[in-house]
Amino acid sequence: MGVHHNVAVPMSDGVTLRAEVHYPTDPATGTAAPGPFPVLVCVTPYGKKAPPPAAQLGGGASPYLITRGYIEVLVDVRGTGTSDGDFEMFGDRQTRDGVELVDWAATLPNANGRVGLFGLSYLGINQLFTAAAVGQQSPLRAIFPVMAATDFYRDAATMGGVPHLWAIRGYAVAYRLLNIINPALEALTTGDHPRPRSGGRAAVRRRGRTQRGYFGPLTADVRSGGETAFDGPFWDSMRPSEVLADIAANGVAVLLTGGWHDAFQRAAPLNYAGLQNAAAGRDVHAPMQPGQPISDRVKLIMGPWYHVSDYGGMHLDALQLRWFDHWLKDDADAALPDAPLTFQPIGSAQWLRAREYPLPEAVPTRLYLCDAGRLTETAGEQVSTATLTYRHRGPVSGRSLEQWSLGLGGFAVGQGGLQIRYDRDNRRLQRGALTYTAAPVRAPVLVAGPVTVTLYARATTTETLWVAHLDDVAPDGASRPLTQGALLGSHRALDPQRSWYLPDGTVLRPHHVSTRAACTPVVPGELTRYDLEVFPTAAWLDAGHRLRLTVTTFDFPQLVPTRPARQALAGGRYEVQQGGVEASYLLVPLVDPDALR
Numbered sequence: 027m028g029v030h031h032n033v034a035v036p037m038s039d040g041v042t043l044r045a046e047v048h049y050p051t052d053p054a055t056g057t058a059a060p061g062p063f064p065v066l067v068c069v070t071p072y073g074k075k076a077p078p079p080a081a082q083l084g085g086g087a088s089p090y091l092i093t094r095g096y097i098e099v100l101v102d103v104r105g106t107g108t109s110d111g112d113f114e115m116f117g118d119r120q121t122r123d124g125v126e127l128v129d130w131a132a133t134l135p136n137a138n139g140r141v142g143l144f145g146l147s148y149l150g151i152n153q154l155f156t157a158a159a160v161g162q163q164s165p166l167r168a169i170f171p172v173m174a175a176t177d178f179y180r181d182a183a184t185m186g187g188v189p190h191l192w193a194i195r196g197y198a199v200a201y202r203l204l205n206i207i208n209p210a211l212e213a214l215t216t217g218d219h220p221r222p223r224s225g226g227r228a229a230v231r232r233r234g235r236t237q238r239g240y241f242g243p244l245t246a247d248v249r250s251g252g253e254t255a256f257d258g259p260f261w262d263s264m265r266p267s268e269v270l271a272d273i274a275a276n277g278v279a280v281l282l283t284g285g286w287h288d289a290f291q292r293a294a295p296l297n298y299a300g301l302q303n304a305a306a307g308r309d310v311h312a313p314m315q316p317g318q319p320i321s322d323r324v325k326l327i328m329g330p331w332y333h334v335s336d337y338g339g340m341h342l343d344a345l346q347l348r349w350f351d352h353w354l355k356d357d358a359d360a361a362l363p364d365a366p367l368t369f370q371p372i373g374s375a376q377w378l379r380a381r382e383y384p385l386p387e388a389v390p391t392r393l394y395l396c397d398a399g400r401l402t403e404t405a406g407e408q409v410s411t412a413t414l415t416y417r418h419r420g421p422v423s424g425r426s427l428e429q430w431s432l433g434l435g436g437f438a439v440g441q442g443g444l445q446i447r448y449d450r451d452n453r454r455l456q457r458g459a460l461t462y463t464a465a466p467v468r469a470p471v472l473v474a475g476p477v478t479v480t481l482y483a484r485a486t487t488t489e490t491l492w493v494a495h496l497d498d499v500a501p502d503g504a505s506r507p508l509t510q511g512a513l514l515g516s517h518r519a520l521d522p523q524r525s526w527y528l529p530d531g532t533v534l535r536p537h538h539v540s541t542r543a544a545c546t547p548v549v550p551g552e553l554t555r556y557d558l559e560v561f562p563t564a565a566w567l568d569a570g571h572r573l574r575l576t577v578t579t580f581d582f583p584q585l586v587p588t589r590p591a592r593q594a595l596a597g598g599r600y601e602v603q604q605g606g607v608e609a610s611y612l613l614v615p616l617v618d619p620d621a622l623r
Contacts, residue, residue, distance in 0.1 A: 027051060027092050028058055032108055035101065035130055037123055041111040045101040045127075046074050047134065048087040062138035064354035065097045065131040068145035069124060069152050073107045074100035088144075090343040096350065099131050103152075113240055115148075116155060117263045124156030125164075132165035140354045143169040144346060147290075147333065150174030151266060154297070157278040158269035168279040168353035170346050173333050176293035176300070178264035179257050179540070186558060187517030187540050188491065189248050189255060190430065191586040194241070251588035257540040267300060267310065274304035279323040279353045281363075283342070285331030286372055287429050287449065291509070292561045295475075298326040298367060299383045313526045313534070316386035320366050326383075328369040328564065332433025336440060338370065371472060371619075372508055373498065374566035378622035384475040384526075387622060388615035390534060393464055393573070395481075395602065395610040401464035401575060406605035411484075412460050416491065416598035419582035421457060423495065425449035425507040430584045452497050452507040452576070459578035460602060462612075463499060466570045472622070473567065475615035476526065476535040477509060477560035479575065482603040482610050484554070488547040489594035490515030491587060494558050495576040496614070498567055505574055511560035512585055513538070516545040518556050532613065533557050547594070553608065566619065575612050577602065 030047040037043060050059040066088075075086070087098050104123060105113030114120065128141050143153040143166065150171030160166045175181045183190055247254045254260050262268070273280065280301055284294025300310035305321035308314075327345070329338055345363075352360040365379035380387070393401040397410045428436060428449070479494045493512045497505040517540045524537035536557040539545075548554055567573070579598075587595060602610055 027087070027089060028056070029087070035127065037104075037126055039119070041104055041109075043101055043104060043109040043111075043123065043127070044107070045099050046087070048092050048098040048100070049136065050092055050095060050097070058136060061095075061097075061136035063095050063097050063136055064140045064142060064350065065099060065134060065137050066091060066142045066144050066350065067099045067101065067127055067131050068143065068149050069101045069103055069127060070145065070149055071103040071106040071113070072148070074102050088343055088346075091347055091350070094347060095355075097131075097134060097137060099127070099134075101127055115240070115264060116151065120152070121155045121159050124152060125159050128156065128160055128164060128166045138354075139165055140167050141165045142167065142350045142354050143171075146172040147174070151178075151264070154266040154273065155269060157276060157280070158272035160276055160278070162276050164276065166276075166278055168281075168350060170281050170283070170349055172283040172342070173285060173288050173290055174266065174282070174293060174297065175264065175290045176267045176296045179261040181290045181293045183261070184255075184540070185581075185585060186492075186511060186513035186538060187256075187545070188512050188514045188585045188587055190584055191245060191248060194245055194248065249586070249588060251590040253542065255588050256542040256545065258542070267296065270297065270300040270310045271304040274301055274321075277323070279349075280325075281345075281349045282324075282326045284326065284328045285333065285335060286328060286509070286563050286565075287330060287332045287425065287433065289333045289429060289432055291429070291563075292559075294326060294328060295383045295562050298324065302366070302382075311524050313384055314382040316382060318382065320381055322366075324366065325363050326367045326369075327363060330370060330372040332428060332436065334433045334437045336437070369564050371474070371564040371566045373506070373568070376566075376619070376623075378472070378564075378619065380622055384534070384615065385617060385622070388472075388474045388617040390528060390532070390613050391616045392532075393575075393612045393614060395462050395575070395604050395612070397604055399461050399463060401462045401573060401612060405609035405611070409606035410604045411601040412604060414460055414577065414579060414600045414602060416487070416579045416595050416600070417458070418580055418592065418595075420578065420580050421454040422582055423452060423455050423507060423510070425452070426510060426581050426584055449507050450504065452495060452505045453503070455495065455578070456505065456576050459576050462575045462577075464573040466501075466572050467567050469569050470619055471567050472564065472617045472619045473508065473573070473614055474564045474617050474622075476562045477511070477615070478533055478536060478613040479511065479558040479560055479577070480533065480611055480613065481556045481558065481577070482553055482608040483556065484551055484601045484603075485515070485548050485598055486550055487594060487596070487598035488550060489591055490548050490556070490598060490600060491579045491585075491591075491595055492556055492558055493578050493581050493585065494560055495578075496560060496563070496612075497574040497576065498565060499572040499574045501570045508565045509561050509563040510581070511558045512581060513556055513558045514587065514591060515548045515554070515556060516591075518554070519544045519546070520557060534613065535559060553603065555608075573612075573614065
């Protein structure tokens with residue numbers, strides 16, 4: 027391989043971005059191989075020379091791909107690394123940069139005029155926005171977004187309207203740290219090339235405050251209950267769900283990769299369904315229909331992975347190579363995934379296959395919350411209540427902590443040959459909470475798809491906070507966490523156009539409006555319905571295992587209500603209704619694994 031460091035790429039607004047251009051060389055001479063080669067581009071805010079484990083987020087070249095006939099271009103997002111300009115998360119200007127970079131990359135020496143995009147997290151989201159904006163005659167032919175969002179507000183910034191300040195702060199710290207490290211890495215690079223300081227000239231003038239001036243006001247506004255604590259214009263630029271139809275119209279092939287423990291856990295299946303619907307001329311926000319046409323340009327691979335992961339030993343570079351060989355080199359023999367939707371469930375090493383999402387083979391099953399902590403398939407006629415007192419904090423959920431710290435702890439330990447898992451047992455969290463456990467399953471069963479918890483409850487306060495954990499309970503009592511969801515009571519209003527429903531009107535997947543105008547106080551003493559979106563999952567339950575639902579009022583330290591919300595929540599006492607006509611229940615999709623082999 028060879029590399030050109032800090033290649034200046036002028037944008038149409040006069041800002042200069044800087045790129046590393048890695049290219050294949052002739053092993054005998056060391057000179058650039060003549061090609062022509064496709065070009066793979068990633069645009070990163072983490073520094074194009076980011077060290078491990080930050081390199082897992084997209085920094086650093088991929089020798090596996092370059093030596094097999096690809097030019098790779100790594101570009102610092104404007105206002106980060108060595109690129110000039112002002113940093114902003116996504117937005118129209120950053121999307122325009124992506125389009126211009128694609129056109130520029132297609133004309134590099136020894137390029138064949140075809141371009142692909144790759145990368146994880148921020149880089150994956152960038153790919154979706156760029157693919158939607160390039161137009162139908164673009165050199166961009168295929169993308170490979172790993173762990174990408176669909177709706178940043180609902181995926182990561184909040185859960186059911188409750189701010190995830192832990193995640194926002196974590197991103198801010200990562201950005202700032204990596205862009206402090208980046209100048210040192212630039213200085214260590216040998217060769218005769220420009221060595222601009224971190225953040226380019228704009229950051230030098232502002233003494234590195236480019237990102238601090240973005241994230242600091244954002245977190246302060248969220249904490250105070252300002253406009254960014256609600257859905258609205260600020261978050262519109264971070265919603266790839268709104269551009270999926272444009273990606274399909276532009277004919278860009280998309281292979282999505284997601285994780286059942288990822289920070290964007292809910293996003294990958296929704297992006298898959300939206301892209302498949304768009305290709306079939308259907309509403310991108312609707313559930314897929316059984317038997318609808320399936321596009322071979324859209325595929326999804328999911329596994330029991332965190333945001334930063336070794337993917338259970340799956341060779342991600344080899345998968346990328348086959349995808350790009352097929353679409354950028356016209357290699358008809360490149361072995362692509364043999365099903366549109368391929369996934370590995372939590373608790374099993376088996377790979378399962380499907381076409382549509384939600385899976386038509388999975389039966390949405392109601393399990394009612396009953397007295398004595400039981401989950402049953404029938405609601406009792408007798409009404410009873412269970413009492414829950416609001417607490418701001420309590421025992422930490424290991425899975426949740428690892429999920430919202432992006433899996434970095436487990437990944438770092440794993441690089442040393444050790445293994446630490448944070449998703450083994452959730453029983454500490456269940457102390458003082460409401461827990462409901464189902465009967466043991468008689469044969470292996472799969473939980474696969476969207477999960478909803480519908481609660482009917484009364485409260486003594488004008489605000490409520492509900493957090494639901496779904497676990498797999500083994501015969502020895504260990505309660506393995508599978509997934510979770512949360513809802514701030516004032517955000518309970520549903521969007522009927524975006525929520526998914528069963529034919530009888532049952533809410534299959536709630537989509538809450540969450541704008542300031544739509545959020546209304548809870549009426550103390552009034553029986554109120556709350557539909558919690560529990561993030562989708564796929565989990566294998568062996569015979570003798572049981573499902574357990576835990577309902578509490580915190581996910582410490584991840585969920586941090588705004589100051590006005592905390593004041594309204596203080597001293598709250600909730601009574602959850604069990605049985606009767608308005609019985610609280612868990613809706614969970616169950617399927618025989620043999621139907622998906």
